[in-house]
Structures are given as structure tokens and as C-alpha cells.
Amino acid sequence: MGKYFLKRFAAAILTILLIATITFFMMHSIPGGPFTRERPVPDSIMVRLNEKYHLDDPVFIQYLDYMKGLVTLDLGPSFSIIGKDVIDLIKGGFPTSAKIGLMATVLIIILGIPFGIISALKQNKPIDYFVMFMATLGVTVPSFVIATLIIYVFAGLLGWLPTYGLQNPLGYIGPVVALSGYSLSFVTRLTRSSMLEVLRQDYIRTARANGIKEIVVMGKHAVRNALIPVITYVGPMVAAILTGSFVIERIFALPGMGGYFVESITNRDYTTIMGITVFYAAFYIIMILLVDVAYALVDPRIRFEKGAK
Amino acid sequence: MSSIDKSKFKFVTEKEKEFEEFRPSLTYWQDAWRRLKKNKMSMVGLVGIILIILFAIIGPLFTTMSYSDQINDFKNLSPILTIYEVAPETYVTLTADYSLILVDKKGNLIERLEIFELTDSVITSEERTDLTKVLSPAEQKKRNDEAKKTLIKAYTYNDELIYLDYSGAVDKELDYKYVFTYKGVVTNEKFRTVWNKKYPFGSDNLGRDVLTRVMYGARISLTVAFVASLVNFIIGVTYGAIAGYEGGRVDNVMMRIVDIINSVPLVLIIILLMVLIGNQGLWTIILAIGLVYWVGMARLVRGQILALKEQEFVLAATALGVARKNIITRHLIPNAMGPIIISMTMMIPSAVFTEAFMSFIGLGVSAPMASWGTLANNALSGILSSPYQLFFPASAIAITMLAFNFLGDGLRDALDPRLRKG
Numbered sequence: 001m002g003k004y005f006l007k008r009f010a011a012a013i014l015t016i017l018l019i020a021t022i023t024f025f026m027m028h029s030i031p032g033g034p035f036t037r038e039r040p041v042p043d044s045i046m047v048r049l050n051e052k053y054h055l056d057d058p059v060f061i062q063y064l065d066y067m068k069g070l071v072t073l074d075l076g077p078s079f080s081i082i083g084k085d086v087i088d089l090i091k092g093g094f095p096t097s098a099k100i101g102l103m104a105t106v107l108i109i110i111l112g113i114p115f116g117i118i119s120a121l122k123q124n125k126p127i128d129y130f131v132m133f134m135a136t137l138g139v140t141v142p143s144f145v146i147a148t149l150i151i152y153v154f155a156g157l158l159g160w161l162p163t164y165g166l167q168n169p170l171g172y173i174g175p176v177v178a179l180s181g182y183s184l185s186f187v188t189r190l191t192r193s194s195m196l197e198v199l200r201q202d203y204i205r206t207a208r209a210n211g212i213k214e215i216v217v218m219g220k221h222a223v224r225n226a227l228i229p230v231i232t233y234v235g236p237m238v239a240a241i242l243t244g245s246f247v248i249e250r251i252f253a254l255p256g257m258g259g260y261f262v263e264s265i266t267n268r269d270y271t272t273i274m275g276i277t278v279f280y281a282a283f284y285i286i287m288i289l290l291v292d293v294a295y296a297l298v299d300p301r302i303r304f305e306k307g308a309k
Numbered sequence: 310m311s312s313i314d315k316s317k318f319k320f321v322t323e324k325e326k327e328f329e330e331f332r333p334s335l336t337y338w339q340d341a342w343r344r345l346k347k348n349k350m351s352m353v354g355l356v357g358i359i360l361i362i363l364f365a366i367i368g369p370l371f372t373t374m375s376y377s378d379q380i381n382d383f384k385n386l387s388p389i390l391t392i393y394e395v396a397p398e399t400y401v402t403l404t405a406d407y408s409l410i411l412v413d414k415k416g417n418l419i420e421r422l423e424i425f426e427l428t429d430s431v432i433t434s435e436e437r438t439d440l441t442k443v444l445s446p447a448e449q450k451k452r453n454d455e456a457k458k459t460l461i462k463a464y465t466y467n468d469e470l471i472y473l474d475y476s477g478a479v480d481k482e483l484d485y486k487y488v489f490t491y492k493g494v495v496t497n498e499k500f501r502t503v504w505n506k507k508y509p510f511g512s513d514n515l516g517r518d519v520l521t522r523v524m525y526g527a528r529i530s531l532t533v534a535f536v537a538s539l540v541n542f543i544i545g546v547t548y549g550a551i552a553g554y555e556g557g558r559v560d561n562v563m564m565r566i567v568d569i570i571n572s573v574p575l576v577l578i579i580i581l582l583m584v585l586i587g588n589q590g591l592w593t594i595i596l597a598i599g600l601v602y603w604v605g606m607a608r609l610v611r612g613q614i615l616a617l618k619e620q621e622f623v624l625a626a627t628a629l630g631v632a633r634k635n636i637i638t639r640h641l642i643p644n645a646m647g648p649i650i651i652s653m654t655m656m657i658p659s660a661v662f663t664e665a666f667m668s669f670i671g672l673g674v675s676a677p678m679a680s681w682g683t684l685a686n687n688a689l690s691g692i693l694s695s696p697y698q699l700f701f702p703a704s705a706i707a708i709t710m711l712a713f714n715f716l717g718d719g720l721r722d723a724l725d726p727r728l729r730k731g
Contacts, residue, residue, distance in 0.1 A: 015569050026585050140710035142662060144669050144685060145703040148692050156693045247669055251689065262670045265584060277581060281573045 005293060012289045017067070019281045020274075024066055027270045028059055053077065066274075075275035080267040086275035093257035094279075096166070097249070100256065101241045103172060104180040108237070112184045113230065116191025117223060123196065131188060138185025147178035147251045164253035175252045179245055183237050190233055195226040228295070235291030239284035341647075344723040351719020357712030361705075365527035372518065376525040377677035380516040382421035384408065385695050388511040388519075394500040395471055395491040403487060405694035409464045409471065418507050422464040422471065466491070511697045513687065522679055523701050529680040530709075533595050534660040538653050540599025545606025546649065550637050552607065553614030564611070571604050579663065583672045591674055594667055598660050609652055613645035647724035654717035658710045665706055681706050 041049070050056045053076075054065060069076060075086035119131040151174065155163040162171045198204065199222060207217045246258035253259075257276060264272035335343065345351055369376075390402045392412060400412045401422070411419040464471045472490040489496040505511060510519035552563040570578070582597040617623065618641060626636050642649075661681070667673050668682030679687070681702040688698035 018569060019573055023581065026581055029585065136711065136714065137707075140658075140707045140714065142665055142669075142682075142685070142703070142706055144666075144689075145699070145706070148685075148689060148699055148703075152692050152696055152699075247666065250670070265580065266671060268584070273581075273584065277577055280577055284573060 008289055008292055012285045015285055016282045020070055020278045023274050023277050024063055027274050076271045078269055078272050080269040086272050089260050089272060090257060090279055093260050096254055097242055097245055097256035097258060100175050100179060101245060103176045104241050105238055107176060107180045108184045108187050112187030113191050116188045117195055119192045120195035135185040135188045138181050143178050143181055144247045144251060146181045147248050150174045150178055166254060175248050175254060179241055179248050183241060187230060191230055194229045198222050198226045231295060232291060235287045239287045341723040345719055348719040348722060350715045354712045354715030358716060361709055365524060365531050368524040372521045374518045374521050376522050378517060383418060383512050384516045385514055386505055386508050386512040388505050388509060388697055389502055390505050391502050392500045393489055393496050395489045395496050400500060407462050422466050425463040425465050425470055510701045513698055514691055519698060519701055522684060523705055526679050526681045526684050526702060527705060529591060529674055530661050530664055533664045534657045536595045537598040537660045538656045541603045541606055541656055542653060545603035546610050546642060549607035549610025550614050550642060553611035554618055554637055567604050567607055594664060594673060598663055602656060606652055609648055610645060613648060614641050617641050617644050651717060651721050651724060654713055654720055658713040661706060661709055
């Protein structure tokens with residue numbers, strides 16, 4: 001079993017390095033350097049700039065430097081925000097993004113799972129139809145529309161929420177709701193269908209036939225089994241929520257990482273694009289790894305099957 | 310032996326005849342179609358999809374304007390016009406950015422009235438301030454100050470001025486917001502509200518027709534979705550089928566590659582690809598989405614092929630000497646078609662979504678072309694004054710998503726062999 005985790009861990013590290021490599025060469029194959037502007041920069045300045053950022057070294061040396069930096073978490077200086085390192089940008093933006101992402105995740109788990117369970121237990125009753133209607137609406141309306149509607153209705157017309165920023169604690173409501181909309185609906189649907197599947201199983205009937213109390217049958221037998229597919233979704237979801245926050249952060253004008261990322265794309269700020277991509281990818285891979293570990297701990301079938309390989 | 314007594318036979322009754330009839334045998338697809346038709350939601354979805362496609366293809370033929378035509382006089386016109394009668398047979402409507410537009414009684418737009426520069430003499434004009442009473446200088450000043458506070462703009466019409474005043478939000482009793490004064494006549498009650506006939510969905514901040522733009526946006530969004538799904542289908546099915554059929558080391562290497570691609574957020578790869586290829590319009594984004602989303606399809610097809618290739622009909626085909634390529638294309642893939650089609654239906658809305666997302670962060674098609682995502686993004690800045698500019702493209706996205714989701718859910722039930730008896 002330890003071997004299985006070790007193998008997974010090694011694969012994760014390898015994937016991160018591979019992604020960093022691919023991103024590096026992708027960025028370097030783009031025609032025109034980071035300092036190409038509409039108004040050409042004088043040659044002498046260009047030489048100095050290239051020297052300062054080590055862009056005159058052979059690509060391979062640059063690659064080695066970059067990888068060396070990556071290991072020590074030094075992602076190089078930002079090309080467009082002078083005097084800032086990419087890692088500083090991440091350090092500055094990540095807490096905001098993470099805070100909102102975490103709140104959204106908590107909201108999704110404490111609302112989505114119970115709604116899914118209730119909906120499954122009351123299948124084809126009005127409450128089920130209502131929950132499913134809301135959940136369908138949630139997957140069909142893009143998050144940026146939800147965000148704008150929140151601003152329009154609650155900040156504009158009613159004036160209950162601030163239109164931007166996080167100075168006021170109420171400012172968290174808009175971004176968190178907009179961010180969790182899609183995944184909340186998805187988790188609700190997933191929980192419902194997996195719960196319905198489990199309720200049809202023989203062991204539930206056996207448990208009931210044995211005279212176990214309904215609440216124990218549900219809590220101990222049904223829900224626990226029904227949550228297995230939900231766990232698989234939650235890990236990548238956390239990372240997806242962070243990538244989804246690009247747009248939300250822009251709409252609500254939040255000082256998060258997503259804002260920097262979108263900005264770096266428009267500015268063609270290659271080091272920042274590279275740094276944030278690698279950071280996101282690493283985060284995503286670690287989340288998947290954690291889920292796999294949790295999964296193996298929860299479900300012995302997986303552990304043994306994979307261990308045998 | 311020559312003849313059998315006829316009385317030994319009897320005719321079957323009509324009822325027995327019916328019993329004798331066999332249910333016609335249906336192919337897999339006929340059966341699926343029969344069950345799909347029974348599912349109301351998925352039929353709603355199917356009809357919705359057909360309507361959206363018609364809207365995108367035929368719609369633009371019926372509009373007089375192209376998606377890039379700008380009429381500077383008619384900016385930010387709402388789909389519902391509120392008309393005021395400032396003088397007998399003279400009707401005007403006000404836009405969100407205080408342009409006054411002359412209209413006829415039925416609400417057809419005529420022209421934009423010129424804005425007159427506000428000077429002190431305009432503000433304190435006799436037409437607006439009641440000068441029948443003789444006022445002391447202090448009273449006069451107070452009145453002028455008040456007049457200055459409420460006046461928004463003045464417009465010229467037939468060499469006379471139309472004054473636009475704010476009715477003053479202080480007075481909650483008033484249910485009207487604006488006061489017009491023309492030739493000394495004060496109008497504050499609206500004459501009627503009508504649908505905007507020239508711009509059924511309103512016009513945007515450059516005076517372009519939102520309806521036409523949503524139609525052209527539908528073309529772009531749907532093209533992206535369909536072509537990306539097709540690319541995804543071709544790459545995914547080929548890749549998955551080869552990996553699944555070959556098995557062994559080939560399968561192992563191919564699936565590890567898929568694992569690696571899958572362990573990066575797909576949106577990130579698309580963004581990187583878009584930055585790498587450079588934003589060259591429609592085809593870039595199709596390529597980027599198509600090149601990334603095939604991973605899921607490849608996994609699905611591989612799983613299907615792995616299960617199918619152990620079956621007897623494949624063994625029979627191999628024994629008959631059918632070439633490997635033909636076994637895959639003629640025998641394996643057609644049998645895996647059900648799940649593939651379901652995955653395609655689900656892929657289309659997510660491509661629409663991704664495209665909208667990319668356009669929203671500025672990596673979409675370039676102006677003046679617009680997809681639904683760009684339209685939504687452009688509407689963002691004016692959301693408080695003209696929310697309809699966001700409402701229509703956003704509803705278009707939502708309706709499309711809904712239609713494809715309904716159809717996909719129905720297809721999943723209809724194509725699932727386990728539910729075939731039901």
C-alpha cells in the first residue's frame with residue numbers, strides 16, 4: 001500500500017516537471033519576445049533588457065535556470081510589472097483566491113450533498129422537482145452571468161451588497177455564490193443519481209429486512225456508499241473553482257491570482273503566464289493525488305486492485 | 310385424402326388475429342428513436358436545438374442590418390420604449406444615456422434630437438421658471454439654483470428647446486422620473502410603452518442591433534461547438550480505438566499520455582494554446598478546444614473497445630481474415646456508438662461554455678465579429694443602465710445549454726441497452 005502511494009507521488013512530481021517543461025518551450029516558441037512593442041525598443045536597450053532577464057543565453061541554459069528556479073520556488077521576475085517577482089504575485093493573489101475558493105467549496109459541500117440526498121429520498125415529489133430545476137438552471141447559466149446578475153440586482157437595484165472589493169465582509173457573498181453555482185448544481189445532481197443507484201442495491205434491502213432503523217440504513221449504508229463518486233469529483237472541482245475564478249475576480253474587481261493571470265495574458269507577460277500555469281497545474285495535480293489517497297483509504301476495493309498491479 | 314372436411318376448420322376472430330401479429334422487429338437505432346420520442350424533455354431539447362440552429366442559419370436573412378452596422382444616432386436603445394408626448398402629435402423617447410429620440414405615435418424611430426449646450430440663460434430660461442410672479446433677487450437666485458439642480462439636458466426641436474428635468478427623487482409621491490418642458494408645456498406622464506420595432510432586442514453602445522448580433526453570435530458559438538466536437542470525435546475515437554484494440558504496451562503508453570494531459574486543468578491548456586498560436590479568430594479557438602477535449606472521449610472509447618474486442622463476433626471476424634482496420638471501423642466503433650453519441654451531445658454545450666468563457670477573458674473572436682461570450686462581456690460595462698444587452702446573449706447560452714442537456718439525458722436513457730426492455 002505504501003508502494004502505491006509512493007508510485008502515485010512520483011508520477012505527480014514527474015507530471016509537474018513535464019508540464020513546466022512543455023510550458024517553457026511553448027512560451028519560447030512564440031514569435032516576438034516579451035519586449036516586442038508596437039513602438040520598437042532601441043537596439044541598445046533591447047540588448048540590456050535581454051541581458052538583465054538572461055534572454056541572451058542559449059535556450060537550454062535558460063531552461064536549466066528555470067527548472068533550477070522552479071525547485072527553489074523562484075519563478076523569475078515579471079516582465080510587465082517591474083520590480084515584482086512572479087512568486088510575489090502568487091503570494092499576493094493566492095490568499096484571496098484561496099479564501100473565496102475555500103468558502104465556495106464549503107458552500108458546495110454543505111448545500112449540494114444534503115440537497116442531492118433529499119432529492120433522491122423524495123424522488124418525483126415536488127421538492128425533488130424543485131431541487132432538480134434549480135440544479136439544471138445552475139449548470140446552464142454561465143458563472144459570469146450569475147456574477148453580473150448578482151451585481152445588477154443585489155448591488156445595483158437593491159444596494160444590499162458592495163459592487164466590488166472585499167473590504168466589507170458582505171463583499172464575499174457575490175463572488176462565492178457566483179463561483180459555486182455550477183459545481184453546486186453538479187454535486188447536487190451527482191449525489192442524487194448516485195444515491196438513487198445505491199438505494200436500489202440489495203444490501204439496502206437486506207439492511208431494512210434485518211429491521212435496522214431507517215435512519216441508520218440511510219446514514220451508515222446508503223449515504224456513505226453514495227458519496228464515493230462525489231469525492232472523486234470534489235478534488236478536481238477545487239482546482240476548477242480556482243481556474244473559474246479568473247472571470248469572477250475580474251467582474252468583482254478582486255485582488256486575486258485570476259486577475260493577474262488574465263492581465264498577464266493580455267500583456268503577454270510570459271514569466272507570469274508560465275509561473276501561474278505551473279502553479280495551477282501543480283495545485284490541480286496535488287488535489288487529484290489527495291483525492292486518490294482519500295479514495296483508497298475509504299474504499300478498500302481500489303487499494304487492493306491498484307496494489308496488485 | 311382428397312379433401313378434408315371444411316367443418317373441421319374455423320376462421321379466427323378479429324381479436325385472435327391481433328394476438329397472432331408479431332411485434333415488428335426493430336433495429337437498435339429504431340428502438341432508441343422510439344424510446345427517445347417517448348421522453349418529453351428530450352424532445353423539447355431536440356426541438357429547441359433545431360430552432361436554435363434555424364435561428365442561426367436563417368435568422369440573419371430576415372434582418373435588414375448586418376452585425377457590424379453602426380447607427381450613431383440610435384445607441385443603447387432598450388427593446389421596450391417609453392414614449393412621452395411633449396406636444397400634440399410630437400412624441401419622444403429617452404435612452405439610458407440621455408439621448409432624446411423623436412418617434413411617431415406607434416414608436417417608430419425618426420431621428421435623434423441635437424443636444425443644446427447648457428448655458429446660464431438656458432438654465433434660467435423663462436419657459437422653465439415661473440416669472441408671472443415678481444420675485445426678489447434672493448428668491449430668483451434660489452429658483453435658479455433649483456432649476457440648475459434638476460436640469461439634465463436640453464434638446465433642440467424645430468428651433469425650440471425641449472428641457473429634460475429630473476423630477477427629484479426626494480419626492481417619493483411622484484411615480485414619474487423625468488419632466489419634459491417644451492414651449493412652456495410640462496409633460497411628465499408617459500404616453501405609452503411600445504416594443505422597439507427597429508431593434509427588437511435593443512441596440513448596443515455603438516448603435517448595432519443586438520438581435521442581429523445574437524444571431525451572428527449563434528453562428529459563431531455553434532460553429533465552434535460543432536466543429537470542436539467533430540475534431541474531438543475524430544481524435545478521441547481514433548486514439549481510444551487504437552489504444553483499446555492494440556492493448557499491451559501501446560495502450561499503456563497512450564493512456565499515460567492521456568493521464569498527463571488530463572492532470573492539467575483543460576482551460577489552462579486552451580489558454581496556453583491560444584497564447585501560443587496567437588489570436589487569429591475563429592479557427593484558433595476551435596482548434597484549441599478540439600485539441601484538448603478529446604481526452605475524455607479517448608478514455609470512453611478505449612473502455613468500450615476493451616470490452617467489445619473479447620466478444621465472439623470479433624473473433625469470428627478475425628478468423629475470417631478481416632483486416633484490423635476494418636475490424637475497428639466496421640465492427641468495434643459502430644457497436645460503441647451509443648456512448649460516443651451521448652458524450653458528443655454533452656461535449657457541445659461544454660464547448661459553447663468554454664468558448665463563452667474564453668471570449669469573456671478576451672481570447673475569443675475579434676471585433677466586430679462577436680460570439681455570445683463576447684456579447685456578454687461587452688454588455689458588462691453598461692449592466693446597470695442597459696441590462697438587456699446582457700440578458701439576450703446570456704439567455705441564448707442558457708437555452709442552448711438546456712436544450713443539449715435535455716437531449717443528452719434522453720439519449721443516455723434511450724441508448725442504454727440495460728433499459729431497453731423498459
